[in-house]
Amino acid sequence: MDIVLDLSDEHFFTPYVYPTFLSPQNLFRQLCSLSVIVILGGYALYFLTAALNYYLVFDHRLKLHPLYHKNQVKLEIACCLRSIPLMSFMSVIMFLAEVRGYSFLFDSFEETKFGRWSMVIYSVSFILFTDSLIYWIHRGLHSKYLYKRLHKTHHKWKIPTPFASHAFNPVDGFVQSLPYHIYVFLFPMHKWTYLGLFVFVNVWTVSIHDGNYRVPNFFKPIVNGSAHHMDHHIYYNYNYGQFFTLWDRIGRSYRTPSAFDGTGPIQQVERAEADRKRRQDQPEVPAPMLGNKKPGAGKWEESFTHVASVSGKKID
């Protein structure tokens, strides 16, 4: 983060904001600058990646699913707008420790014996380390006590859109991001690589909420994608992972995504739509044969009975 802080100081804070007696190393100044950078950067990254994903990748047919809330995108965005400032402020404390030199971040590849390979080595170890910790933290957040108080906010969205990616209780969001911060206080990491990985994990978090299941077959059993995470939102106690399915398999919480066996939310919408069209094309049946019901009444809802009963949501 000191790269971003230095650039902001040079081009904005020093010439336009702070009085000359406040040096760039002043603790109070660093706290204020980082707060502005992280909150505005958090909003910018969230809106940019979520909006791009929503308009270019997200399968909008999911909005026809009965578990999709009315005005859901607005509600998800409102939740993020409330959460990001507090979530960011907690992260600022970690970034502050980082820019004040308490981490193992380094400037140049020459400082490590692995040279440029360190970029690959540290990125892989960062992903494996954070994947493991996030799994256990996320699983802990599903304990009865923590779920009710912290994690339930994120599970309000049974059929999430990319805008739900950062819609958390702020403490929940921060706790799940802790592994990303802790890593650099335990292991060496190149500064630019770390910055790139931070952007990557944000993009990844958005992408597992996009309902796009087009993953190469080879990766399906290994990578925790949007199909796995969609089932986590619907069925709760499965697929807690972030990047890989490894810890779900070790922790016996892995569930083959319903989208892979043809029973996912998209396929349910497709089937219900096909049923509706077929009934529309059918000639009308004389009223006395139908009792009080119109032709096909209730069929659309019946198509979703299973998923609604498992996820505990009443269809109204």
Ligand SMILES: [Zn+2]
């Ligand atoms: Zn969860």
Ligand SMILES: [Zn+2]
């Ligand atoms: Zn989620």
